[in-house]
Amino acid sequence: MQQPFNLSGHVVAITGASSGFGHHFAGVLASAGAKVILGARRTDKLAERVEEITANGGEALAVSLDVRDKESIGNFLDAAYDQYGRLDCVINNAGVEAGAKTYHTIDEDDWDFVLDTNLKSAWLVSKLYTDRVVAHKQDGGNIIMISSITDSRTIKGQFPYAVSKGGMTRMTEVMSLEAAKYNIRVNALAPGYFLTDVSRILLESPMSTTFVNGIPMRRVGEFPDLDGPLLLLASDASRYMTGSVLVVDGGHICASL
Secondary structure, three states, X not given: OOOOOXXXXXXXXXXXXXXXXXXXXXXXXXXXXXXXXEEEOOXXXXXXXXXXXXXXXXXXXEEEOOOOOHHHHHHHHHHHHHHHOOOXXXXXXXXXXXXXXXXXOOOHHHHHHHHHHHHHXXXXXXXXXXXXXXXXXXXXXXXXXXXXXXXXXXXXXXXXXXXXXXXXXXXXXXXXHHHHHHOEEEEEEEEOOEOOOOOHHHHOOOOHHHHHHOOOOOOOEOHHHHHHHHHHHHOHHHOOOOOOEEEEOOOOOHHHO
């Protein structure tokens, strides 16, 4: 029996892998033995990451991906099957925000951009992945959503982003019920505040110190804080978990109780 958290022989695809969480996750998973497929529009950044991973003894493949385009998603997933004959896990990590927008100040184009990138894409990737698990007669699969604590705790100016993450968390729960018939597990990782392109405006603003003091652990997250939860969800260690949402936030949600 394979040891829990060991990803040797596993093939994992990550959307939004050119920066932020996805960039970090690719290295963590490769170090655990996974063959990783990196998808994003910035192919130059993907190529750099693949070089880093292979230099460290890992195995990675870069594939151009626009998560708002169904054909591009299909090509991304097919690259895994063409290269390795299977795809054990898909991580829906691609995410954007539209700046400090409220329900009243956001325009339709920004709304569509955020919801299509963060939420619709996660559904499409999951749907097309399930198609391929069935077509290839694969013995099940694994879908990980990268949600956020903004699915339940938010501040003014996060309207489209928070709505998209709330939808993603709920999608995780409903999909876990529906995907079980294909032996596909669906779970979510919900980070608190980490310094990424999405959170930079807030965490580098004058209100940052006050905001961070509201987190019980008195700091924002550091990328390695996500490594254990990620490996749990991506590996066979979570083989009896589906519909779960793992919160990694330094106690931030509890502070609102």
